[in-house]
Amino acid sequence: MGKTRISGIQLFLLITGFLLGSRLIISPASESKTDGWLSILIAGAGGILLVTMYASIALLNPSRTLVEILRDRFGKIIGTIVAISYIWYFTHLAGLVFRDFGSFLVTTTYPRTPMEVIIAIFALTIIYAVNSGIEVMGRISEILVPIVPVLSLIIGASIVTTHDFTAFLPVLENGIKPVIKASLNLLAFPFGEAVVFLMIFPHLNKMKSLIKITTFSTLSVIGLFLYIFFRNIIILESHFLDQATFVPHLTSVLFPGLNLEPLFGVIMIIAGGIKIISAIYAAVMGLSQLIGAKDYRTFTTCIVAFSVILSIWVHENIFEVFNWAGNTWFYYSIPFQFIIPLILLFLSLIKKADPKPQDL
Amino acid sequence: MIAMNYSMFIVVLLFTILTLYDLWRFVRKKESVKVLIVFIIIMVSSLIIGVLLATGRRPASPSELIDRLLKMMGVIK
Amino acid sequence: MKTNKLAIIFVLSILLAGCWDNTDLTDINIVTALGIDKDEDGKIIVTVQVVEPAAVPLTSSSNGGGAGQTKPVSVKSYKGETIYDALISMKSIVDKRLFLSTVQVLVLGERFCKDGINDALDYLHRNNQAEYLADVLVARGTSPEQILNIQADMDVISALYIKGTVENTAVRAKVERKMLIELFKEIKNKCRQITIGQITKLDGKTVKTEGTAVFRDGKLVGWLDQYQTRGYLFVADKVGNPVISFSAPESKISIEIIQSTGKKSVIFKNGEPARLSVQIRLEGNIGEYIGKEMLSKPEDIHKIEKMLSEEVKKEINMALNKAQKDYSSDIFGFGEYVHKYYPKYWKKAMDEWNDVFSRLPADIRVEAKIRHTGLIKSPMKKDE
Incomplete structure (x- = not known):
C-alpha cells in the first residue's frame, strides 16, 4: 500500500477526468435554461468546499484510506457498516456511469447493438486498467484526459458561427428556485462524487500539495463546464436546450461538412472511463481492505461484473436514467457526500490521528 | 412466454467465466476463507440477477427501491 | 498459460462480433432529398429521391456512355399516417434500406405546412440518422413530389442542383437559407415565428428559389416576395x-x-x-x-x-x-x-x-x- 505512488499532475488529471465524467453527456445544468451559468458557479463554489473537505479529511488522517479512517473513527462495528455502504455506493456509482455511457452510445451511434454488449466490452477494458494498478491509472489519465478539454475547445470553436453573445439573457427568468435545484444536482453529480478519491488520496507522493491539486482541478472543471454551457446556449439557444436528450452530442453534429460525432464519442469514452475506473478502484480497494485480502485485485473482476449487471438492472428506460440523475441522486447522496464526511472531519479535528504503526 | 435476451445471456456467461477463472486461481493460491465467501456471494448474486434479467423477470432494482424509500420519507415527490 | 491464451481468443472473438450496426454501402439507398406533404385526407405523403451511385456519370463526357441504362436518380412516394410510418412502409416499393444521413434538401408541401409543422417534424429530430444540416424549403404552387421529379440539366442529381440554387440566392438575400437544425430551434422558440425559404417549379428542368414562407404558430400563413425577403433578412441580420x-x-x-x-x-x-x-x-x-x-x-x-x-x-x-x-x-x-x-x-x-x-x-x-x-x-x- 505504501509503495505505489502517483504524482501531483496525475492526480490532478485523474480528478479532472472523473469530475467531467458522464456530465459531458448529460449536459451541466440544462434544467435552469439560461441561468445555467449561475447554477454552475454556485455548484462550483459548493464543489470546491466539498472537495476541500475530503482533502482535509485525508490530510488529518495521513496514509489512511476511507475504509481505514471510518474504522478508526467510528469504531469497528459501525465503521464496518458505513464502509460497506460506501463500497455499495461506489459500485452503484460505477454502474450508473456504465449505464449513462451505454444509453448514450445506443441512442447516438449504435442503435442496433444491444447495450449490454457495449457495456460489457467496455468493462473488459476497465478490469484490465484497474488491475494494472493506481500508477497505470495515473498514467492513463496523464495521456488521455488532456484530450478532453482540447477536443471540447476545438469542437466549440469550430461550430460557433453565430455570435449571439446575449443568448444567456434574461437572468433569473423563473426565479432563483430552479437555479438552486440545478446547482444542487450539479453539486451531487459530479462534485460530491469526488468522495471516491478518499480511497486514492493516500497514494499521492506529496501530500502537502493535496488541497492545491483538488482546488485547481475543481476550478478547471468549473471552467470547462462554463465553456460548454456557453457553447451550447450560443449554438442551440435556450429554448432548444432542454429538448435534446444528449445536448453536447447535438452540438457536435452541427459542424458543417464534417462529422464530429466520433470525436465526441472519444471524449465520452475517456472521461466516462476515468470515472468508472476511479469508482471501481475505490470499491475494490475498500472491499479488500475490509475483508483483509492480500491484494486489492482479488475483487476486481467480480465487482466489475456486478456493476455491469447492476447497470442494466438499475433503470428500465432512459427517462428513469434522467429522472434519477436529476432528482433522486442528490438526496441519495447526501449522507455519503456530505453528512458522513462532515462527521469524519469533525472527529478528525478533535483528535489528530496517531501515525499508522506499519508506516513507521 | 418468457422474453429471452440472448446478448444479455452472453454477457452473463462471459463474466461468469471470468469470475470462475479468478475463483479457481484463489482456491489454488489458498486465499483466506473470508475472501472466498465474499467473492462467491458477489459472484452468485450477480449471476442470479443476470439470469433473471436475461430471462425477462426483472426484480425491482436498488435504484427503484431507493426512489420508493425517499418518496415514502417525503423527500421527493 | 494455456487458459490465458484461451481467454484471449474468447475475448477477441467477442470483440470481432461487436459491431451490430455495420451496414455496407451496397445495402443502402442513398437518399439525397426528402419531400413531405399531406393529401386531402390528412395522410402524410413522403417522397424520397434516391441516388444510384454506380449510375452517376463521373465526367460530363461519359454522359452518353455505358452507364446510361439505369437512371442515376429515382423518385418514389408513399403515403402513411406519420412520416416514419410512410418511410418504413415505403420499403415495399424500394429495394434497400433508406439512408437518411445524406439528405441535402428537405422540401415541405404547402398543405402540410398549412396544417402546422410544429409537432409533425418530430421524427426528423428524434431519429439519429437525420441530417441536421439539410436545407429546408417550402414548395409553392406545386408539390414536393413534382419538385423532386425535375430532370435538372445543370446537375445529374437534382437535389444538389436545388441546394446550389439555395446557396446562391441566400448569398444574394433573396431566399432565407434555413437548415433543419435552425428550423427545430425556431419551432421551440416562442419569441420568433418560423420562416422557411420558398421554392417554385419553372419547368421540367428548372426550379426557382426565391421568397419566403411565413408561418404563425407553426402554420403557413403567407409568403414574402423577393424584395420583402431581402428587407426581412436585413433586419434579421442574415444577408450576405x-x-x-x-x-x-x-x-x-x-x-x-x-x-x-x-x-x-x-x-x-x-x-x-x-x-x-x-x-x-x-x-x-x-x-x-x-x-x-x-x-x-x-x-x-x-x-x-x-x-x-x-x-x-x-x-x-x-x-x-x-x-x-x-x-x-x-x-x-x-x-x-x-x-x-x-x-x-x-x-x-x-x-x-x-x-x-x-x-x-x-x-x-x-x-x-x-x-x-x-x-x-x-x-x-x-x-x-
Missing part, C-alpha cells in the same frame, strides 16, 4: 452580399452590399412596448452605374448613399408591413429582445405577442456607406 438596384432621375445604379449589420430592439414606455426600432448599417460598392453625371465629388457618393438607404428602408418597410398587417407574425424576432431584456413583461404578454407586435409603429434607421466604385470612376458614356 446582395445587389440592390434603384433608379434615380436619369440614372440607374446597382450597389453590391459587402457588409451589413442589423440590430433590432423594442422601445418600452411605462412598462409597455411603445415602438419597434431597427438599425441597419451597410457598406457597399458601386457595381453598376448607368447615367450621365460624373461621380467625382464626395457629395455624389453621399447622394447615392442616401438613395441606397432609402431603398433598403423601403424594402424593410414592405416586409414589416406585410408581417404586421397581413400575417400578424413576428418573424423578425423582436420577441427575443423583449424576452431577454423585459422578461417580466414577456411572461405576461408571451401568448399575444404577435398581436402586440402588429400594433407597434416602427422606427427604421439605415446608415449606408459606399466604399469603392470599381475600376472606373465615371459612367461609361461619350464625352460631350
